[in-house]
Every structure is written in structure tokens, then in C-alpha cells.
Amino acid sequence: xxxxxxxxxxxxxxxxxxxxxxxxxxxxxxxxxxxxxxxxxxxxxxxxxxxxxxxxxxxxxxxxxxxxxxxxxxxxxxxxxxxxxxxxxxxxxxxxxxxxxxxxxxxxxxxxxxxxxxxxxxxxxxxxxxxxxxxxxxxxxxxxxxxxxxxxxxxxxxxxxxxxxxxxxxxxxxxxxxxxx
Amino acid sequence: xxxxxxxxxxxxxxxxxxxxxxxxxxxxxxxxxxxxxxxxxxxxxxxxxxxxxxxxxxxxxxxxxxxxxxxxxxxxxxxxxxxxxxxxxxxxxxxxxxxxxxxxxxxxxxxxxxxxxxxxxxxxxxxxxxxxxxxxxxxxxxxxxxxxxxxxxxxxxxxxxxxxxxxxxxxxxxxxxxxxxxxxxxxxxxxxxxxxxxxxxxxxxxxxxxxxxxxxxxxxxxxxxxxxxxxx
Numbered sequence: 001x002x003x004x005x006x007x008x009x010x011x012x013x014x015x016x017x018x019x020x021x022x023x024x025x026x027x028x029x030x031x032x033x034x035x036x037x038x039x040x041x042x043x044x045x046x047x048x049x050x051x052x053x054x055x056x057x058x059x060x061x062x063x064x065x066x067x068x069x070x071x072x073x074x075x076x077x078x079x080x081x082x083x084x085x086x087x088x089x090x091x092x093x094x095x096x097x098x099x100x101x102x103x104x105x106x107x108x109x110x111x112x113x114x115x116x117x118x119x120x121x122x123x124x125x126x127x128x129x130x131x132x133x134x135x136x137x138x139x140x141x142x143x144x145x146x147x148x149x150x151x152x153x154x155x156x157x158x159x160x161x162x163x164x165x166x167x168x169x170x171x172x173x174x175x176x177x178x179x180x181x
Numbered sequence: 182x183x184x185x186x187x188x189x190x191x192x193x194x195x196x197x198x199x200x201x202x203x204x205x206x207x208x209x210x211x212x213x214x215x216x217x218x219x220x221x222x223x224x225x226x227x228x229x230x231x232x233x234x235x236x237x238x239x240x241x242x243x244x245x246x247x248x249x250x251x252x253x254x255x256x257x258x259x260x261x262x263x264x265x266x267x268x269x270x271x272x273x274x275x276x277x278x279x280x281x282x283x284x285x286x287x288x289x290x291x292x293x294x295x296x297x298x299x300x301x302x303x304x305x306x307x308x309x310x311x312x313x314x315x316x317x318x319x320x321x322x323x324x325x326x327x328x329x330x331x332x333x334x335x336x337x338x339x340x341x342x343x344x345x346x347x348x349x350x351x352x353x354x355x356x357x358x359x360x361x362x363x364x365x366x367x368x369x370x371x372x373x374x375x376x377x378x379x380x381x382x383x384x385x386x387x388x389x390x391x392x393x394x395x396x397x398x399x400x401x402x403x404x405x406x407x408x409x410x411x412x413x
Contacts, residue, residue: 018386021358023379032361
């Protein structure tokens with residue numbers, strides 16, 4: 001479990017709240033979560049990460065933030081070992097060739113062809129590099145690594161510029177995007 | 182050495198005696214214990230869908246019932262016997278059967294099972310014939326308490342007792358969440374409770390106040406509990 005991945009509860013437990021305490025029952029084992037433990041369980045909502053949960057528990061139960069971080073991390077680890085909590089599988093952003101689209105490299109440029117309506121935009125040097133990187137990559141992160149390798153001295157906003165170009169190509173019907181930001 | 186036999190050195194005589202299984206004396210157990218155990222199981226089988234708590238129970242003439250819940254060895258039977266001697270009616274010392282919707286208690290007046298650890302505290306209940314390895318089975322009528330009231334038995338007080346030599350005998354309120362948890366941990370067939378286990382457990386602790394007590398003197402506790410039950 002890494003500290004930045006969202007966490008969610010697994011489905012097998014029936015839960016009842018009694019005066020701020022939580023009773024958990026899976027048909028075999030009964031468990032009681034009180035105080036900060038109940039808070040942690042409530043915060044495991046499929047969106048918050050371990051770090052975000054630690055921050056929220058520290059806010060609700062002030063004092064000894066360092067100890068809170070240690071205790072919450074250990075508690076979450078115990079919950080994961082018991083199969084009560086799991087990581088939310090990351091959905092990576094992926095760009096893939098739209099259908100029906102063809103393309104070819106022409107020197108330093110890439111020519112795109114939309115086979116349905118005949119549009120033929122031309123991607124010049126940098127755009128051509130981005131295109132070839134994205135069609136050769138499994139996801140956006142890999143694409144950005146390829147582009148960064150091709151332009152090691154590029155400005156810090158390279159990723160934003162690449163994404164902006166890819167989104168234009170999505171809007172124009174040459175690429176398809178899946179996953180989420 | 183033959184498996185099944187016991188080869189034991191006699192240190193006093195510095196010789197060796199061989200006991201065979203045929204020589205071994207019959208175990209000193211009360212045959213009634215098995216019968217009562219079978220009756221208990223039949224009682225559980227006939228209680229499908231009910232909340233079945235490992236608990237003793239005693240009640241006032243108006244049906245207000247104290248449920249004494251805890252694991253084996255926590256002092257349920259000792260306290261139940263003391264409370265009955267103090268004037269409360271005996272409901273059970275083994276299983277409190279509670280309707281999951283109304284929470285009405287069904288009495289289960291089996292013979293009290295006084296286990297070895299409690300026998301020194303309840304010497305006055307010792308049966309005429311004793312078996313070394315068996316709990317005493319004490320008929321409810323031997324306890325000297327009143328008869329059960331004819332009306333419905335309503336739980337009015339949950340008590341989680343612990344017998345300790347240094348127990349202070351103070352009645353301490355227990356958080357409802359913890360009470361629900363301990364009720365569930367000290368129950369049988371929880372998954373089969375009608376309407377859902379958690380629904381039933383939370384219903385109990387929202388209606389009935391829960392206390393814990395660590396005690397050494399049963400007489401003092403009995404007086405305390407009678408007062409608490411009367412005011413519940």
C-alpha cells in the first residue's frame with residue numbers, strides 16, 4: 001500500500017453505528033471500532049488516500065500528529081491484511097488511435113488522415129514526436145516519459161503542452177481517450 | 182511401552198507401577214451433566230431466530246429482568262445464585278433467550294451448573310452426592326427465590342460481571358457500542374438472528390442500560406443490583 005493511493009472498504013461487512021462506535025459483522029466475526037478507529041473506517045471512502053486520512057484524523061483528533069500518523073498507518077495496514085480495506089485500482093489515462101484514422105511519417109512530419117471525411121492535418125516536428133510517442137505508449141505517463149526523453153531541455157510545462165495537443169486531437173476525432181485524470 | 186497404558190514412577194517407593202486402562206478407575210463425572218447438556222442443546226435448537234446470550238437472568242415480580250452476561254468463568258452462576266437468594270426470581274443461569282423484535286425474555290430454568298471455580302463460594306448449594314470432575318447441578322427450587330411472575334419478562338438491565346479477588350464492587354455504566362459488542366461475542370448462533378444480528382444487538386443496547394462490575398463479595402453486589410433493577 002502506498003500512501004497516495006485511494007483506499008476503499010471491502011464489501012463483506014454489515015455496519016451499525018452506536019453512539020459513535022461502529023459494529024462490523026461479516027456473518028462470522030463481530031468487531032468494534034471506537035474513537036479514532038471509527039473515524040478512520042468512515043474516512044476510507046474510495047477517494048481518500050492514506051495521507052489524506054491521516055491529515056483528516058489529525059484535524060479531528062488534535063495533538064500528537066506524529067503518533068497519529070504512525071497509528072493510522074498501522075491500523076490501515078492491519079485492515080488491509082484482514083481483507084477489510086483494499087486499494088482502489090488506479091485508472092491510468094490512455095490515448096489510442098481513433099477509428100477510422102491512418103497516419104504516416106513524412107520526413108520530420110506526421111500526416112494524419114481521417115478516412116471517414118478525408119481531413120489530413122500535418123503534425124510538424126514536435127507534434128510528430130508527440131504523436132509517435134503516444135501511439136507507442138500504453139498510457140499517458142509512458143508517453144510523457146518518451147517526450148521528455150526526446151526533449152530533455154523542454155520547459156517545466158511540457159506535460160501540460162503535450163496533454164493540450166492530445167486533447168485537440170481527441171476533439172478532432174483522431175485520438176480516443178480512456179481512463180480518468 | 183504400550184500405547185494407551187500409563188507407565189508412572191512411584192517416587193515414594195522408588196519402583197515402577199504399570200497401570201493398564203482396565204485398572205483405571207471410572208471417571209468421577211455426574212451422568213446428569215450430559216443429560217442437562219443435551220437438554221440445553223435442544224433448547225437452543227428450538228430457539229431459531231432468537232438472540233441467544235450466554236447469560237444468567239433474574240427478575241423482579243413485575244418482570245423486570247437483569248441479564249448477567251459474560252464468558253464462562255466470569256461469575257454469572259455465582260451472581261445468579263446470590264441474586265436469587267436475595268429475593269429475585271431465577272430465570273436462567275445459562276442462556277437468555279431474547280425475542281429479537283420485542284426483546285421479551287423466555288425463561289430457561291434449568292438446574293444451575295456450579296462449576297469447580299465457583300463451588301467454594303456456593304458451598305451451601307453442594308449436592309448430597311458429589312462427583313470430583315463435574316459441576317454441581319442445583320435444582321432451581323433449592324435456591325430459595327420466589328416463583329417466576331406470570332407476565333412478560335422485560336430486560337431492564339444488562340450487567341457484565343467479572344469476579345476478582347480485588348474487585349471493588351462498583352457498578353459502572355458501559356458504552357452502548359461496547360455493550361453490543363460484548364453481547365454479540367457472548368452469544369450463540371448470532372448469524373441466525375431474525376432481522377439481522379446488528380439490528381437486534383443495537384436495539385437491545387438502545388433500550389437497556391448496560392453496566393460492568395468487578396466484584397469479590399456477592400452479597401454486596403446482590404444488594405446493589407436489586408436497587409439498580411428496581412430503579413431501572
